[in-house]
Amino acid sequence: xxxxxxxxxxxxxxxxxxxxxxxxxxxxxxxxxxxxxxxxxxxxxxxxxxxxxxxxxxxxxxxxxxxxxxxxxxxxxxxxxxxxxxxxxxxxxxxxxxxxxxxxxxxxxxxxxxxxxxxxxxxxxxxxxxxxxxxxxxxxxxxxxxxxxxxxxxxxxxxxxxxxxxxxxxxxxxxxxxxxxxxxxxxxxxxxxxxxxxxxxxxxxxxxxxxxxxxxxxxxxxxxxxxxxxxxxxxxxxxxxxxxxxxxxxxxxxxxxxxxxxxxxxxxxxxxxxxxxxxxxxxxxxxxxxxxxxxxxxxxxxxxxxxxxxxxxxxxxxxxxxxxxxxxxxxxxxxxxxxxxxxxxxxxxxxxxxxxxxxxxxxxxxxxxxxxxxxxxxxxxxxxxxxxxxxxxxxxxxxxxxxxxxxxxxxxxxxxxxxxxxxxxxxxxxxxxxxx
Amino acid sequence: xxxxxxxxxxxxxxxxxxxxxxxxxxxxxxxxxxxxxxxxxxxxxxxxxxxxxxxxxxxxxxxxxxxxxxxxxxxxxxxxxxxxxxxxxxxxxxxxxxxxxxxxxxxxxxxxxxxxxxxxxxxxxxxxxxxxxxxxxxxxxxxxxxxxxxxxxxxxxxxxxxxxxxxxxxxxxxxxxxxxxxxxxxxxxxxxxxxxxxxxxxxxxxxxxxxxxxxxxxxxxxxxxxxxxxxxxxxxxxxxxxxxxxxxxxxxxxxxxxxxxxxxxxxxxxxxxxxxxxxxxxxxxxxxxxxxxxxxxxxxxxxxxxxxxxxxxxxxxxxxxxxxxxxxxxxxxxxxxxxxxxxxxxxxxxxxxxxxxxxxxxxxxxxxxxxxxxxxxxxxxxxxxxxxxxxxxxxxxxxxxxxxxxxxxxxxxxxxxxxxxxxxxxxxxxxxxxxxxxxxx
Numbered sequence: 001x002x003x004x005x006x007x008x009x010x011x012x013x014x015x016x017x018x019x020x021x022x023x024x025x026x027x028x029x030x031x032x033x034x035x036x037x038x039x040x041x042x043x044x045x046x047x048x049x050x051x052x053x054x055x056x057x058x059x060x061x062x063x064x065x066x067x068x069x070x071x072x073x074x075x076x077x078x079x080x081x082x083x084x085x086x087x088x089x090x091x092x093x094x095x096x097x098x099x100x101x102x103x104x105x106x107x108x109x110x111x112x113x114x115x116x117x118x119x120x121x122x123x124x125x126x127x128x129x130x131x132x133x134x135x136x137x138x139x140x141x142x143x144x145x146x147x148x149x150x151x152x153x154x155x156x157x158x159x160x161x162x163x164x165x166x167x168x169x170x171x172x173x174x175x176x177x178x179x180x181x182x183x184x185x186x187x188x189x190x191x192x193x194x195x196x197x198x199x200x201x202x203x204x205x206x207x208x209x210x211x212x213x214x215x216x217x218x219x220x221x222x223x224x225x226x227x228x229x230x231x232x233x234x235x236x237x238x239x240x241x242x243x244x245x246x247x248x249x250x251x252x253x254x255x256x257x258x259x260x261x262x263x264x265x266x267x268x269x270x271x272x273x274x275x276x277x278x279x280x281x282x283x284x285x286x287x288x289x290x291x292x293x294x295x296x297x298x299x300x301x302x303x304x305x306x307x308x309x310x311x312x313x314x315x316x317x318x319x320x321x322x323x324x325x326x327x328x329x330x331x332x333x334x335x336x337x338x339x340x341x342x343x344x345x346x347x348x349x350x351x352x353x354x355x356x357x358x359x360x361x362x363x364x365x366x367x368x369x370x371x372x373x374x375x376x377x378x379x380x381x382x383x384x385x386x387x388x389x390x391x392x393x394x395x396x397x398x399x400x401x402x403x404x405x406x407x408x409x410x411x412x413x414x415x416x417x418x419x420x421x422x423x424x425x426x427x428x429x430x431x432x433x434x435x436x
Numbered sequence: 437x438x439x440x441x442x443x444x445x446x447x448x449x450x451x452x453x454x455x456x457x458x459x460x461x462x463x464x465x466x467x468x469x470x471x472x473x474x475x476x477x478x479x480x481x482x483x484x485x486x487x488x489x490x491x492x493x494x495x496x497x498x499x500x501x502x503x504x505x506x507x508x509x510x511x512x513x514x515x516x517x518x519x520x521x522x523x524x525x526x527x528x529x530x531x532x533x534x535x536x537x538x539x540x541x542x543x544x545x546x547x548x549x550x551x552x553x554x555x556x557x558x559x560x561x562x563x564x565x566x567x568x569x570x571x572x573x574x575x576x577x578x579x580x581x582x583x584x585x586x587x588x589x590x591x592x593x594x595x596x597x598x599x600x601x602x603x604x605x606x607x608x609x610x611x612x613x614x615x616x617x618x619x620x621x622x623x624x625x626x627x628x629x630x631x632x633x634x635x636x637x638x639x640x641x642x643x644x645x646x647x648x649x650x651x652x653x654x655x656x657x658x659x660x661x662x663x664x665x666x667x668x669x670x671x672x673x674x675x676x677x678x679x680x681x682x683x684x685x686x687x688x689x690x691x692x693x694x695x696x697x698x699x700x701x702x703x704x705x706x707x708x709x710x711x712x713x714x715x716x717x718x719x720x721x722x723x724x725x726x727x728x729x730x731x732x733x734x735x736x737x738x739x740x741x742x743x744x745x746x747x748x749x750x751x752x753x754x755x756x757x758x759x760x761x762x763x764x765x766x767x768x769x770x771x772x773x774x775x776x777x778x779x780x781x782x783x784x785x786x787x788x789x790x791x792x793x794x795x796x797x798x799x800x801x802x803x804x805x806x807x808x809x810x811x812x813x814x815x816x817x818x819x820x821x822x823x824x825x826x827x828x829x830x831x832x833x834x835x836x837x838x839x840x841x842x843x844x845x846x847x848x849x850x851x852x853x854x855x856x857x858x859x860x861x862x863x864x865x866x867x868x869x870x871x872x873x874x875x876x877x
Contacts, residue, residue, distance in 0.1 A: 056582035057581070057582045057583040057586075058582075058583075058586070059583050060583045060584070060586045060587040060590070061586050061590070088733060116730070117727070117745060120728075121728065125624070126602070126603065127558065127601065127602060127603065130561075130566065132570050132580040132585065133579065133580070135566070135567060135570055136570050136571070136574060136578065136579070136580055138567075139567040139568070139570050139571040140571055140574065140578075142567070143567060143568050143571040143572075145571060145572060145574075146572065147568060148564060148565070148568045148592065149564045149568065150563060150564050150567045150568065150660070152484055152485045152486065152488075152489075152660055153485060153487060153488045154488075155488075155489075155660065155664070156486065156487070156488030156489040156490070156492075157488045159664070160489070160490070160664050160667055160668060163664065163668055164668075165668045165669065165670075166668070166669065166734070167664075167665060167668055168664075168665030168666065168668065168669060169669070169733050169734070169864075171665075172626060172863065172864065173558075173603070173624050174624055174625045174626055174862065174863075174864050174866065175733065175864055177625075177864075178728070178733055178864030178865055178866070179733065181728040181729075181730040181865065182730050182731065182732065182733065182865070184730075185730050186728060186730055187727055187728050187729070187730045187741070187742060187745065188727065188728065189726050189727070189728070190625070190726065190727070190728035190865070190866050191623050191625060191632060191636070191726065191866070192623055192624055192625050193621060193622065193623055194603035194604070194622050194623065194624040195603060195604040195607065195620075195621065195622045196602055196603065196604040198604070199604075202621055206621070206636060209639060209640070209643055209645075210639075212643070213445075213639065213642075213643065215725075230580075230582040230585050230586045230589070231566075231585075231589065233586070234585075234586040234589035234590055234593075235589065235593065235598050237590065238589075238590065238593055238595035238598050238599070239595045239596070239598055239599035240599075295619075295645070296551075296618075296619040296620065296621070296645070297548065297551075297617055297618055297619060297620065298551075298552075298608075298611040298612075298616060298617045298618070298619075298620040299617075300611065300612055300615060300617055306548075306617055309548060309617075422604050422608070424604060424605065424608035424612075425608055425611070425612065425620075426604060426607070426608060426611075426620045428619075
């Protein structure tokens, strides 16, 4: 298996007035492991990452499986002088900060050579769940056990002082990107896209546009999320289609498979380095892939037509034809309805071509906005190594599509299309190209 | 900070529609008039019993009823209040632009080239539900038992209400309701969010990703968790004896900001697209920049490092010099640090000309609408250019030696204004500046 990098697409007309962007690093903490090396190994091996939840008692919940980042010690991913900041960071922020640290390490940049004002940070971010102990103390003072209302009069006097002063800062969604910018003195563009599962790739698309318009040269683009806790999991159980294959955790997330019954919540952090091509070349960076194009839209009817349009636009911008695409890096929610309209878009755009679909969530579960970035990075790694990743948990593909085989194989074509979507219809697409 | 403009697109972006739901009015005209009259939107908090909170007042939206704007408000029933404010302001802005799906122009417009970029806040946490679920799950050691807590959540929380708290619901509802099939973004960079949404929305048109965008923000943090969080950070004014005097930007005796709420939406459009359909053009959006302080989560950089780069970047993007700016709508939150650093920033960038540029904070009247603040302030800049009257900074009684600019104290002022700068600085260090100009072909 393997067999060297993929050839560069032949008809790439590099537009003379467009700054080129490349992916030159990855930091990752996921249910498949921590750091690029081990995670890429696990992806190639098709190792399942979803497990029975052991970190808390799930016996009253219909869902008992999830993907968890194990052996995570946030202190390992920051300088000693910065560790006191950790008390201001809920778990998703800690994961985000660790991902950024690993991405910078992975891309081997000498930070002192970066122009700080052209060093940007963009993150996708979601709701950060309250940590229960912090609210238990004030709660006890203001609620009569068994009652279902809080005495806000008491809360004002006794509750508020029982909470630590910087409490709110632990939970603001923009703190992922803020903390990263502070730790690495990144004074360039800084934004936080809050849009559920598409947030990571939307942040990537916006970074790409900023880089193209010459407002930055170097970006950390990431997503980090953790829904594996009693509050997030029970909330999600109330309104999300979640897999209840509790007796088969490793097989629970089944993207596009006929037996799929919902998504599996997971946690993680993924951060890529997005860099201007000449900037990367000058410092001798290890380039994984070139970014060909980005497009975003809204699939109003959720029938795949909107997604198909956005895929076509992204390919047009990248000047890539269906024949040049090796595989699609899909969203693969694992939910009956969502996978169907996602697949309908592929059937429409790629009719007459057999382009296999890769669905990483079968291995990782749904890491929310972090999944998009990890999937994009996986596509970049595939392009740089010539290895097409496997899709697990989809022995019987539904919806008329073909998934990548159960074992990693050799890539045949020089481009990958990455799709990200939310169940409400927000969609976005990135086209990656081999660089060699 | 800004290196070159070789990548600068030549597509021009104009404002063709505006809508607002604010503490001073349920539309743009009333809001602007309220500011000119120096009214304060502040009063006792009515959303919940905040009587014993260190801050028991806020600037609330009054008399709001979604049914007056939307024909089937039912579909927004479980949305957070920010979604409802957002829907009403969006309806106004799109109607104003003539670009609702059924308007003559709207039905002809390519809806796939019509996107949305919001700085829309979170839905509101079920405070009673969350806290009582925890308390009712405490074991003998005082810790919440996961099994009992989860059980409580499943029985107590309303599924529809919980689903609507997720951040992507408001942009999805608006895109679905108003048929906006182009790029669909939502950012939440605290107090800078909707200014950043405007700027990035403008860039989406500039680079050709869209021809028309609905941009703006909607937010309310006037809920127990919001007031608790800001009170703990000592960011809010606690002037309980005279709430309407509490928001006093640049005044020596300022003691924090006052929470506001609401929504502000704009339709921005590529110039040729607007001209072709004969749209009314309010103004041209000409400059945008965003930077990070990269300093501390709690404070702005004391020397205004990020803010200075941001204002300079926006002026450069607009291709103008400081002397061309006739009015600055300040971030002006009424906190000690912000107002001092912002004054210093303008002084540094504008030099001597700083004394000649009126700069007011409309947060003195409206309070701080957080994620919606930047968008309403842009709308007030546009109204200022159209009407030739600058809204005042009210409650300005005692000058602060460290804030030495012309803040248009207490009285609206007539002036010819052709170009405005609007600043927004977010908690955590995101800075955004926008430049808007009177439109000239």
